[in-house]
Amino acid sequence: MRWPRRCLLIAGALAVLSAAPSAASADEMYLGLQNVDCSGVTVHGSGLPASTHVTVTVLDGANRRQLDRQALTTSASGAFVWRARVSLSGLRSVRAVVARAGASTPIAWAEHQVPTACPLAHTGAGSVLPLAGMALSSIVLGFLLLATFSYRGRHLGVYQGRHVAVR
Numbered sequence: 001m002r003w004p005r006r007c008l009l010i011a012g013a014l015a016v017l018s019a020a021p022s023a024a025s026a027d028e029m030y031l032g033l034q035n036v037d038c039s040g041v042t043v044h045g046s047g048l049p050a051s052t053h054v055t056v057t058v059l060d061g062a063n064r065r066q067l068d069r070q071a072l073t074t075s076a077s078g079a080f081v082w083r084a085r086v087s088l089s090g091l092r093s094v095r096a097v098v099a100r101a102g103a104s105t106p107i108a109w110a111e112h113q114v115p116t117a118c119p120l121a122h123t124g125a126g127s128v129l130p131l132a133g134m135a136l137s138s139i140v141l142g143f144l145l146l147a148t149f150s151y152r153g154r155h156l157g158v159y160q161g162r163h164v165a166v167r
Contacts, residue, residue, distance in 0.1 A: 031108040033096055038118035040086050043096045045108070046079040053101035058084045061093025061111050071101060089118045 029047035036042075043056050057069045068084040088094060095111040 029098075029108050031096060031098055031110045033094065033110055033112040035083075036088070036094060036112050036114060038088050040084050040088070041094055041096070041112070042081065042083045043098075043110075044079070044081040045074075045098055046077070048074045048078040048080075048107075050074060050076045050078050052078070054080065054107070055099050055101055056080070056082055056084075057097045057099075058086060059095045059097060060091055061095045061113075062091070064095070067094070087118070088114055089120050091118065 029045060031043070031045045034042045034044065041058060043058065045054075045056075048054065052074045053071065054074065055069060055071050058067045059065060060067060067086045070082055070084070072080045072082055074080050091114055093111055093113050095109060097106045097109040099106045
């Protein structure tokens with residue numbers, strides 16, 4: 001008699017516990033990062049109430065330096081999509097933080113590793129032409145210095161049997 005009663009109690013408890021997550025799933029929010037490349041990142045979220053004002057911030061994953069920030073309003077389905085066009089040069093990870101507008105406490109955050117290291121920004125001219133110009137100008141300057149400051153001292157010479165100093 002005790003075994004059937006215990007089995008019924010366990011089955012009832014499992015039924016109550018299995019129904020609880022479905023009620024809590026309506027309060028879950030999803031935040032994801034897509035298209036992470038050297039020119040930016042796409043942040044998308046869902047599960048918020050319709051027409052909610054949120055602030056999305058993209059941060060450097062290592063030292064939490066702010067890269068970009070945007071105020072958004074969710075759609076009728078409670079979702080948003082935003083493409084942050086920022087340079088990810090030198091970064092290994094990026095983080096997105098979502099907070100309600102005017103609040104400092106985040107609702108959710110997501111972090112993503114940059115798949116390949118983005119090259120650092122290259123500024124200035126190419127390296128071959130300036131190096132060749134520097135080499136050529138150094139050679140010309142060397143010849144000019146040699147011709148200008150070469151030793152033109154006195155030399156002893158013999159002129160018709162006499163020793164004379166020649167300049």
